[in-house]
Amino acid sequence: MTREIAKAYEPQKIEPRWADYWVKEELFRADPSAPGPAFCIVIPPPNVTGSLHIGHMLDHTEIDILTRWRRMSGYNTLYLPGTDHAGISTQRVVVRQLADQGIDYRKLGREEFEKRVWKWKEESGGTIIRQMKQIGESCDWSRERFTLSPELSRVVRDVFVRLYEEGLIYRAHYLVNWCPNCMTALSDLETLHEERQGHLWYIRYPILGSNEHIVVATTRPETMLGDTAILVHPADERYAGLVGKKAILPLVGREIPIIADDVVDREFGTGAVKVTPAHDPNDFEAGRRHDLPEIDVMTDDGRMGAAAGGYAGMDRFEARKRVLEDLKKQGLLENITNHVHAVGICERCKTVVEPRASTQWFCRMKPLAEPAIAAVENGEIQIIPANWREVYFHWMRNIRDWCISRQLWWGHRIPAWHCADCGKITVAREAPAKCAHCGSAKIEQDPDVLDTWFSSALWPFSTLGWPAETADFKRYYPTSVLITAHEILFFWVARMIMMGIHFTGKIPFHDVSIHPLVRNAEGQKMSKSKGTGIDPIDVNQRYGTDAMRFTLAAMAAPGGDLIWTEDRIVSARNFANKIWNAARFLFVNFEKVAAGGASLDELATPEMRAGAPYGANGDLALADAWLFSRLSAASKGVNEALEEYRFQQAAQSVYHFFWDDFCDWYIEWIKPDLAGPDGTRAKTAWKNLFAVFETALRLLHPFMPFLTEELWHQLPQRAGARSIAFERFPAAKAEWGNAEAEEQFAYLQDVVTALRDMRAGLKLDPKKKVAAQFSSEGKAWRDLVQRNLPTLLRLAVLSELSIGSERLPTAGGLVRSVLAKFEVRIALSEGLDIAAEARKLRKEIERLEKDIAAKRQRLDDDTFRTKAPESIVKGLEATLAERVLEREKLMTRFSQLEQGG
């Protein structure tokens, strides 16, 4: 029987086939009525207009690894996909696109514009979902959700109304961050802060009815046009005589009061502050306290407005220049100093944000935050790694009300209607016919939409059908874990916890696992728009998605950032190639199995599926016992690591098992057995080889789904087997653990390595067989070597290996020893570089000497002996003895070498 397997590993040929298969067969469709504990992850919904970037790739790789692992471990899994309508981002994209066609979106009107965005969404919105399918994510595609779909919009309205009725949503006039480019209010989180070198301008304000003046300092002189007061500290003697008087606002001529207020910092500037309630948060508060008028001197797009008099129509920064020039002309600009201060920047478009008083909708956060803080405090929700807990607490404990209204057209329109007659607001789930207060039909819906993150906050339960008690909601909520980057801890994670607890009475997820941010070699965040990123799809094309997934998993250690370098994916691709070739080794030899009388059907038995070693009841050769012990340890390692979201550790575990243990040692060790004349042994060897390989595929599957699916289907399978994704994930098997076999095999590995090292030192032809000697004082060790003699001869390319217990002489050859365990010798000296050997010995002796001294010192210390656990003391004593013996051997060898041996 021959197996059809291509000689070369070409992921490009394999991956699309399985990606299609998984989607078409709907293999990962969740069934809430199926058995097993629930495991559910809802995707952090990517922007519908976006495409997959490296950050998604990492996020989705982790999610899919967990999902596939849990599915294989008997869980009832749901990985729910979906996208976010991404208000500002999407609107910006379409506005720009229309502008490119010479169309002003405002002239289209709201309705038409919304149509255009929906059209754009239908045309381009599928990209990221298509890419997710392409990279093999095991989602239930039948449950795909979109934040702006009619179903989810209904949930949003419902939540809004409830919060409004509970008094947690209110409409108020307040100072907000205004982006003059996006022309909308922003939340505090959407406003970034950037340290900039600016200036502090000192301006004289004349005092009414006198020749005096008062000097104020400001970083934004153009706002003076909206000044309505000056504040000084009540205890400031410099200004004591001026409090209660009025100043004349330059350029404007308005009379403004000078007021005492202890918020003023006497040390800063001149100790006198100009107050612009409409354009500064502090001033806004001061304005409220002192009942000052608010004068908004700007327009929505960041120009000076009617209230700015002669400056009306100018851009705000142009106006700044002109104001300063005019002040200078009038001799009122007293001083200019350099001043570094933080400037608010729009998260989306990087425009300098204008603080501005405006009427907006807000969500009261304190009452929502309290139970959300408690849920993390009491451990109901675990944040991993734990250092993010503190970050979360800090933000949550200082949380401020959330400005949720946006002056955009793309999003969930606020379900509030203003009455033209009574001026009151009607908030309702469905459009009302008339005002709830006066019955007037002259009502109009509020033009604003909700912050995108408002609907995202509901995602874990809105996607599962809440508020209906659906089967999905009952089965999969709370979800298991949220996998995300720390960037959106506040934007999204914190808000989901608050909303989840508030509306469902339950936490939205048990764990929050924060993964690193992917950066490039220069340490910058990978970003396509900045040209600092890579296109993961393109990289997948070149190396394979499996290699990409494995690379990311292997690099994703909790904590810091992850720097993307291409050499890591090269090594992961090489690993995939190694697996492919190990498979080929099996497949091309299946013929021999058949010829030897073993049947492939027999190999596909359920016992083999479970990875049970053939002849497990004591009939295991050393290498088999060792391999199964290693396999069990690797399985344990992978399971435990994934349990704690240590992807890096899990990947490493499976990598080393497969490459080092399985390929480099086991396969090489048993090769003759496979082809050997002894039918029973050959059959056993094949069965074990098959079982371990098949188990390894299952162990690898969550990391490299395509490759493992491909190879698994090439193995003999039960009829009707659909996918390795439904096979059992390998668990640690205590009965396979075999410390004795591990110790013995490691010993033999050391012997082989020492012999090979000598061959290299003697520059022997790799094929040239030589005679060697082995010596150990332990009879058990000599017996072990004796039992494994043929293998040792083959692996070290020896003609013979004598076994003894006497010290081996250096003269006339080369000797190696591994600690006090054994000595090996090759009796040749032609190729020997005596000087190099002497250097090596001296170095090793020096190292041992240091080590011995350190250990002696510790053992001579009585406090150590009394305080340290006995096992540590005993262990130290034993190693010290070994080191001393080894040093002595090396010294003897060294002196023999010096004597011209």
Added chain:
RNA sequence: GGGCGACUAGCUCAGUUGGUUAGAGCGCUCCCCUCACACGGGAGAGGUCAAAGGUUCAAGUCCUUUGUCGCCCACCA
């Protein structure tokens, strides 16, 4: 102004609860196209774990200070 994180081999990074010669990948040196694999095999070199102090029988691991870099939060005009 607060807070957090990083600093370990030439490079990119691991190192769970402190415990006996600190690991990986890439790169480097030497040997090999040996019948699964040169995207490979074999052997090896390379680190006083940023610095200083401290706690401890014992510190890469805990504490303090310093330095360098990065990030987050913050309404000093």
